[in-house]
Amino acid sequence: MATTEEIEDLIARCALGDRAAFSRLYDRTSAKLFGVILRVLKDRASAEDALQDAFMKVWRHAGRYSANGASPMTWMITIARNTAIDHLRRIKESVDVDDAADRLVASTPTPEQSAVAAGEARRITACLDELEQDRGAAVRGAYLEGRSYADLAESFGVPLNTMRTWLRRSLQRLQECMAR
């Protein structure tokens, strides 16, 4: 895996229209992004399509990634996840629409906020394990597989409103645990 600085530098070059940098960025990051997409879209052909769409967005929106303390891999993975979820839900959108990029962090967190959040991120697995098993699995299912409330409610055999209450409560406990 490439370093954060290297990925940041490659994204900055993509913003300047440097195709060789784009090619290197793809080589360094496509396996991770493809892994993320495959968790959402089990079908390989759709996943390949979504991977291309995600990288097209990365190329087109590279100028809007600014090094603000947020990890460039998180930026790219967020684009990949959202693109995969759009495919999964068959949301019709042209890649020219800034949707996935607009979903991204519009704010510029202070370096302090970023550091706090990054420190918290390392605790997420332990904190998920503190939740009842089902509930941790629901949070993972939503994040890693792009599952909706309806989808989760069905597989856990609970009404939709119950699912929503569960998940919100889990998220709240997760946040409290991670902030400890």
Place this chain on the structure above:
Amino acid sequence: MTTGADDIPQDDSLLAAEYVLRLLDPVEDAAFRARLAREPALAAEVSAWTTRLSGLDADVAEVAPRPAVKAGLERRLFGQPQRLPFWQRAGLWQAVSLASVAVAAFFAWQSLQPPQPVAPTPLFVSEIAAEDQSLRLLAVYDSAAGEVRLTRTAGGAAAGRVLQLWAIAGDAAPVSLGVLPEDSTAAVPLPESLRAGVAGLILAISDEPPGGSPTGAPTGAVLAVGQVSAL
């Protein structure tokens, strides 16, 4: 603020988490995004949840895509697989019109200068243009003065923003040549280190806050790009 149906306060942090997880229904999602545009505190919550949940990314195994996926991607983005940068894509007719405009601009500029002995120095020019031509500048490098002279022929900075000029030599990081004035013409010195390699230099213009990029690297969108070539 609580919702009627459950006893969890539906605070903004939880809404932001649901937004990041794509759990909001389309109407809630649209409402949230409308707020997001105006409320920095909400955007900070989205940012915090994005980072918090990113801890789970480590659980995702890497899977190398087939090589054909990359080839297909480059074809979709850049057309036929070729190694030409996009500003060379438009073809010969554009080069011809660029050359004629450049020559006209050069002589127009020269006619304003006091007469001086004409030395057979090569002429370096570049058209720095947005893909949609919404911003276009013509650059002529004056090797005697070590200056790049620019004439803006279309577009300009957005309200409250400035245009910043960058030079990129090969694989090196962009070097700022400064913020462009509001006037349609400008002359900016080219750093010594870049002068020898002026042919092939890439010039780019980015959108920046007043006073220019605070970081020394482009922070805003890159609006226009052009390559310097000898005429």
